[in-house]
Amino acid sequence: MASTPDGGSRFAQEVREAVTGRAALLVIGALVLQLAFVISYIGAFHSPRPKEIPIGVVAPRQIAGSLVDKLAALPGAPLDPRAVRDRAEARRLIDERDLDGALIVDPRGDTDTLLVATGSGASLAQATEAVVARAEKAEGRTLKVVDVNPAAVGDARGLSSFYLVVGWCVGGYLCAAILAVSAGARPANPHRAVIRLGAIAVYAVVAGLLGAVIAGPVLGALPAGLLGLWGLGSLVVLAVGALTLAFQGLAGIVGIGLAIAVVVVLGNPSAGGAYPYPLLPPFWRAVGPALPPGAGTWSARSLAYFHGNALTSPLLVLSAWAAGGAAITLIGAARRARRRPAGPA
DSSP states (O other): OOOOHHHHHHHHHHHHHHSOHHHHHHHHHHHHHHHHHHHHHHHHHSSOOOOOEEEEEEOOHHHHHHHHHHHHTSTTOOEEEEEOSOHHHHHHHHHTTSOSEEEEOOTTSSEEEEEEOGGGOHHHHHHHHHHHHHHHHHTTOEEEEEESSOOOTTSGGGOHHHHHHHHHHHHHHHHHHHHHHHHOSSOSSHHHHHHHHHHHHHHHHHHHHHHHHIIIIITOOOOSOHHHHHHHHHHHHHHHHHHHHHHHHHHTTHHHHHHHIIIIIIITTTSSSSSOGGGSOHHHHHHGGGSHHHHHHHHHHHHHHSTTOSOHHHHHHHHHHHHHHHHHHHHHHHHHHHHSOOOOO
16 A cells, blocks of 8 residues: 555654654764675785884804805795804893794704794784795795794683784773773863873773783783783773773763774784784885784783783883873863853852
8 A cells, every 4th residue: 555645754753853864874884894894804804914023143254145045035025034153142132022032053963943832812823933934945945943932721823812812902992982981981170081081090000911921821811920910911901991081071971982993993903813913014114113902912912921020111102102092081071161151050
């Protein structure tokens, strides 16, 4: 039976009331975010190729230079080799995370040794081994692999640090989002902004501790000290929570989506978790260290497997996100307070 004009208009009115223009725009934004997620993850992971893996070369002086040149000239530039004085120095540079591996040439035999560190990620160690083994085979030599910084037994493929940091990041933006849903996306004045930042700071301390306890003493996945991991987790949660508050202050409820775009869509695939930086395409390799998931994953691995070395840069990144997010939140709240009309005396 055909609908009457009145029936059709009533249906159209109900559609407009059920799906407002604002809701339609938010749905379109969700679709864009979903597509960006697909593009970012598939773009980062669909075809990992080693590129300029930093590797040391320990060899007699008369052949070290030519060997470095040969390794640097491999097709696709998978290695970034440099001559190293001896095995002890190579070991030190791996501990300090300046190198991801080292080739130790035996001048008296035909078997060389490759030092790797699965604590930096099993996929990176495997890629380094595959590239060097092919180069050794071409020279008629064999390769022995020694893992000098192995991942813990409970840390499958070195991914526990990445998933721990992802969990901390999720907690950070969910906490800020809950505050927005319950009390409005934009704090009305600096006092309320301070209260929200304080609430996130308290949440960050608790979330950091519980995550560190689960990954360490409970599951035995990360052999890092509890205090160091606790501090890192608190800073990660605070950084993500503060940047989410900042985005909410700038864009309202849409700011939650912007935070997800930065932390999840861009940050997670570029964090060096599943595939460390030398295996990622150039864009993701470039942005990863500057985002909270990448800085957090690098720091967690340094604490667990590299004696806490190479922490300065990633901790500064996390601190900058936390301080910048807090500053933007406070400035925005102060501007909104000044624009509010004065109430009656």
